[in-house]
Amino acid sequence: MGKHKTIFFLLFFIFPAFSSTITFASDYRIENVKGNVYRFVADRHRSVFLVTPEGVLMTDPLNESAARWLKAEFTKRFNVPVKFVVYSHNHSDHIYETEVLKTPETTVVSHELAKQDIQLTKAATIIPEVTFKQKMAISLGDSIVELQYHGPNDGRGSISMLFYPEKVLYVVDWIVVGRMPWQNSGAMTLWA
């Protein structure tokens, strides 16, 4: 049994230019991925979160409506505080309105380049309090989340998050640098 067999790979291509749909609370849902790792589905966006007896580690809160719905669900289903919010990258359709989830117990984390961009653009969200350059591990309960930067990608400061012991890998909007994106979209017909 190779250990790589049990790694779940969640790759979500979300391009803001093609996703202007308004999302209502009834479109939101929570699914268990594996163990303590859950998927938050909001129309075409996806986030994941970890639940432990010590608290929740949330990834991208998406926007105010999504964050408010999530906050109520966290209280109703798990009744533990949000201890960490970790941004996948700097893009506004993923990381706005963290203040909805933040309490004095919450630490907001991102790659240093994502923080730099959030500060420069005065984005409507909380500026990360903890940043890293290459790798960082967050321990919560019996779980560990490994954050890693792999170089230029979608936006700035795009990172992977690997949840243990579940071995669930979460990345957002990843592209192959140097290759034409959206090669299957209608835009290609303009250049054909």
Ligand SMILES: [Zn+2]
């Ligand atoms: Zn993006």
